[in-house]
Amino acid sequence: MTPVLAFDIETIPDIEGLRRLYGHGPQTSPAEVAQAAFDRRREATGSDFLPLHLHRVVAISCALRDRDTFRVWSLGEAGEPEHDLVQRFFDGIEKYTPQLVSWNGSGFDLPVLNYRALIHGVRAARFWDMGEDDRDFKWNNYISRYHSRHLDLMDVLAMYQGRGNAPLDQIAQLLGLPGKLGMDGSKVWDAYQAGRIEAIRHYCETDVANTYLVYQRFQLIRGALDETQYRRECDLVRSTFSKSTDAHWREFLDGWQA
Numbered sequence: 547m548t549p550v551l552a553f554d555i556e557t558i559p560d561i562e563g564l565r566r567l568y569g570h571g572p573q574t575s576p577a578e579v580a581q582a583a584f585d586r587r588r589e590a591t592g593s594d595f596l597p598l599h600l601h602r603v604v605a606i607s608c609a610l611r612d613r614d615t616f617r618v619w620s621l622g623e624a625g626e627p628e629h630d631l632v633q634r635f636f637d638g639i640e641k642y643t644p645q646l647v648s649w650n651g652s653g654f655d656l657p658v659l660n661y662r663a664l665i666h667g668v669r670a671a672r673f674w675d676m677g678e679d680d681r682d683f684k685w686n687n688y689i690s691r692y693h694s695r696h697l698d699l700m701d702v703l704a705m706y707q708g709r710g711n712a713p714l715d716q717i718a719q720l721l722g723l724p725g726k727l728g729m730d731g732s733k734v735w736d737a738y739q740a741g742r743i744e745a746i747r748h749y750c751e752t753d754v755a756n757t758y759l760v761y762q763r764f765q766l767i768r769g770a771l772d773e774t775q776y777r778r779e780c781d782l783v784r785s786t787f788s789k790s791t792d793a794h795w796r797e798f799l800d801g802w803q804a
Contacts, residue, residue: 549612551644552758557601599661607750609758624743629666636670646696649714718756724801727752748794
């Protein structure tokens with residue numbers, strides 16, 4: 547079977563990038579730099595959500611289904627340099643050539659990772675291959691919106707119509723899954739400033755678990771799995787989490803009603 551890799555990232559404002567672009571000196575604290583960027587963005591757009599090239603990655607979580615195994619983890623160590631986290635992600639694509647699965651990955655996660663890879667000089671030959679090295683990638687690659695090596699579940703289910711987009715948290719809960727646990731994306735910057743890196747990684751891991759399980763339901767409705775196979779996949783995830791002593795997986799299982 548082709549390995550399946552569901553992924554999710556968490557980000558904070560790129561403080562060093564903002565200093566460079568807007569001339570903030572060392573006397574300006576990271577919190578002040580970020581607040582100035584939020585204020586500037588809110589004045590321009592009505593929202594303080596920063597442009598994608600001004601996000602810095604602090605966590606990348608993955609759910610990997612390969613052969614008879616399933617696991618969820620966050621890449622690297624808490625506080626590891628962004629370059630290393632991004633390189634680890636693209637190294638995984640190089641190693642496994644997986645089916646990538648995301649929720650809004652085309653609209654957020656992958657563009658952010660691409661910008662950060664560009665800034666750090668991260669090599670990602672397999673990801674960017676569009677048939678130059680492997681002819682199969684001419685017809686099915688990670689870059690084209692309508693190819694399947696990357697499946698953005700939100701984009702596909704909305705039929706590529708922005709007005710049809712739905713939040714993962716609500717879709718997960720409608721399917722009997724826990725949805726978001728611990729925090730949401732708007733709280734990541736506050737958590738980072740408070741030094742709660744592990745909490746951010748745990749939150750990211752539960753998000754990617756929700757994404758993977760929504761993907762399994764999608765595989766059921768599109769006929770790629772029958773009911774027995776679908777239940778078997780869910781049981782594998784449940785069994786994997788039940789063996790963990792981590793509190794966020796116990797909370798996830800408690801909230802899983804399906």
